[in-house]
Amino acid sequence: MSAAKLEITELTAGYGQTRILEGISLSVPAAGRTAVLGRNGVGKSTLFATIAGQTRRYGGQILMDGQDLTAMDGSARARAGLGFVPQNRAIFKSLTVEENLFAGLKERPRGDIEEAYAMFPRLKERRRNMGGQLSGGEQQMLTTARTILGRPRLLLLDEPLEGLAPVICDELMAAFTELASTGRMTVLLVEQRLKAAFDFADHVVILERGKVVWTGTPGDLQEDPETVNRLLGVGH
Numbered sequence: 001m002s003a004a005k006l007e008i009t010e011l012t013a014g015y016g017q018t019r020i021l022e023g024i025s026l027s028v029p030a031a032g033r034t035a036v037l038g039r040n041g042v043g044k045s046t047l048f049a050t051i052a053g054q055t056r057r058y059g060g061q062i063l064m065d066g067q068d069l070t071a072m073d074g075s076a077r078a079r080a081g082l083g084f085v086p087q088n089r090a091i092f093k094s095l096t097v098e099e100n101l102f103a104g105l106k107e108r109p110r111g112d113i114e115e116a117y118a119m120f121p122r123l124k125e126r127r128r129n130m131g132g133q134l135s136g137g138e139q140q141m142l143t144t145a146r147t148i149l150g151r152p153r154l155l156l157l158d159e160p161l162e163g164l165a166p167v168i169c170d171e172l173m174a175a176f177t178e179l180a181s182t183g184r185m186t187v188l189l190v191e192q193r194l195k196a197a198f199d200f201a202d203h204v205v206i207l208e209r210g211k212v213v214w215t216g217t218p219g220d221l222q223e224d225p226e227t228v229n230r231l232l233g234v235g236h
């Protein structure tokens with residue numbers, strides 16, 4: 001399976017009666033790496049959850065290689081090649097690391113979890129530990145590895161570095177960059193650490209109040225401190 005192109009048109013979505021996304025349009029080419037940035041609460045996680053089919057959609061289209069995801073439920077989207085690593089590191093705490101990884105294999109043979117161990121050797125060392133005994137960084141590695149084993153063609157990573165020590169962040173970002181460089185998947189990343197986002201992405205989308213308000217390359221954005229300050233806030 002190869003990387004999928006993502007095309008979102010005029011997407012409006014939210015929770016119950018509350019609209020959060022107000023007409024989002026964006027396009028990510030196959031094997032592209034897009035960072036989705038914006039202040040807290042602008043709708044970044046809601047965008048990912050909507051692509052994954054976990055919110056209420058009011059209108060608009062989400063096409064993955066031309067296939068309309070909005071016609072499918074969440075599990076059908078996953079089968080079609082969507083991988084979503086949510087912010088809350090959803091692992092099975094009372095299963096071992098290895099059992100957590102088996103859960104990600106879908107139809108693939110059990111031996112294929114070696115792929116995950118090659119990417120994150122730390123997980124191999126901890127393979128008999130319970131998910132709940134892992135550090136935050138290891139839990140992030142486990143969630144990511146389990147999703148990758150499903151061979152997604154489009155991968156959504158929601159703030160994977162949140163709360164992690166710098167050395168673990170470097171390790172994770174190196175793994176994401178290596179994954180993306182295979183060209184087998186298209187990656188969208190939500191990340192508050194601008195340097196990590198800029199180093200990873202070839203394209204940046206900035207949201208504000210549920211709308212796309214800026215798009216360009218990391219280089220364009222780095223040369224525009226006024227935009228960084230206005231849309232991403234002081235402190236970056």
Ligand SMILES: Nc1ncnc2c1ncn2[C@@H]1O[C@H](COP(=O)(O)OP(=O)(O)OP(=O)(O)O)[C@@H](O)[C@H]1O
Pocket residue numbers: 015018020038039040041042043044045046047
């Ligand atoms: N399950 C939910 N039910 C109702 N409202 C929600 C839910 N999840 C998020 N929201 C609201 O939607 C808005 C956008 O939240 P979202 O988490 O998408 O923003 P974000 O840009 O990812 O923020 P952060 O950077 O803080 O994670 C916020 O006002 C939030 O309170």
